[in-house]
Amino acid sequence: MRIAVVGSGYVGLVAGACFADLGHEVILVDNDQQKLTALRNGEVPIHEKFLPELLGRHRGTRLQFSDDLAEAVRRSSVIFVAVGTPPTESGEADLSYVESVAREISGGIEDYKVIVEKSTVPVYTSDWVRKIILRNGADPDLFDVASNPEFLREGTAVTDFLFPDRIVVGCDSRRAADVLAEVYARMTDGSYYTRAGAIPQPDRAVIPPPLIVTSTKSAELIKHACNAFLAMKISFINAVASVCESVGANVSQVVHGIGTDTRIGQRFLNPGIGYGGSCFPKDVMAFRAVAREHGYDFTLLDAVVRINEEQRQRFVRKVHNALWTIRGKRLAVLGLAFKGGTDDIRESPAIAIIQCLLREGSQITAYDPAAMDRSREVLGDSINYANSAYEAAHNADALLILTEWEEFANLDLSRLRDELKYPIVIDGRNLYDPESIGAQGFTYYSVGRSASHPDGVPAGVIRNGKRA
């Protein structure tokens, strides 16, 4: 099939590359000339596993890059819209990019097209997109607007795209549903997965994935409800972690105990410094806003946001508890990205915590395996940047872990201890077992678990009449 993907950001670029790998002819459209030039020259603008491979495989053949949206529409039968939908001041999604793309699309509609929302958009967007396209002169019989939300996570975007739990297609016409079913046919009939050169199957994948066909509005809602639910799961466990801290329970044990209930599940139950990224914060607010606009006061989501914000403050308080005063202290920070496996720092809780600790007068040396360049654009010279975790730790008063990179869970602890001025680790991602790291000579603070001290005795434990 001939497919146009408008917007070559995280979602559009991955979708375009994966559609090409499924065998379609893809035109990736973007209005950012610099980005287009970089893509044409073989650069890969984001850190995403398998993406360089797919772009290399299809660039210039099944994958073309263009800034001419109307022409791309003319040459394609399906147009996926994947431009950004940033939040406005009041938390609603800013749909002006979607609107301007819809206007331009109308100019290229000469035969039947399916216009598909791939960006996360509030319910009713499809109605508006349809109205805008009609207002700009397109024939109502020559197009349908559909919603095909994307559930990919950054860092594992390519495998999430090709091995999804399900494909959701929201259409209000049979014709559009058939076109979208054809787009994904090689996934739903399983033929992609047996092909030589297919991206390797991850552990949990269910193949072939089911195709769920819903109304357009339901599909729009599925995306918002899905992200809001996952954010709620994280805030829930963060709240439970706070209770654990108050009563001296261990949140890891609690997670194991509740997560093994198959109705709840272990995933997205990792407590920490709260969720960040370009989706959860924005989508929870946007879902809240659209519900309110249509008469439902979704107060549960306010609590989700509040708990998430408190989680950062609680972490900063932990730093205080560990170090007493902050001014002039040298802090080593591991992790700048909003989560492991990505170079994205949008809404990163790590950056927010760093900014707070800087305001309190600390000196920070940070290391992140992928997000240093992007962080420099935001933090500039306000912090120092190290080339490794050990370099960051050198002579620091304490080490803070702010991103769940695998690399940070496998540090050489004796080397780390030698580098640090004081062997204090404050872990916002629970990457270590408190007892074993304590036994290695560290004072260790984490989330929802008692602190542990060098002799392996958890803080708070009474031994020989004294509190450890």
Ligand code: UDX
């Ligand atoms: C996507 C989705 O669009 C968003 O709704 C979802 O919640 C998260 O993922 P993302 O891919 O991260 O956003 O956006 P971004 O990286 O900002 O990429 C958007 C691209 O669209 C950019 O390359 C931008 O240049 C391009 N764009 C934007 C256009 O081509 N035309 C426009 O009018 C606006």
Ligand code: UDX
């Ligand atoms: C999310 C959704 O998972 C994805 O389906 C959607 O398409 C886009 O938004 P992403 O933002 O890439 O994906 O990251 P995700 O892996 O969901 O993590 C989001 C945030 O939650 C990160 O800051 C992460 O550190 C945090 N998180 C995640 C936790 O704090 N605990 C967890 O258990 C899981």
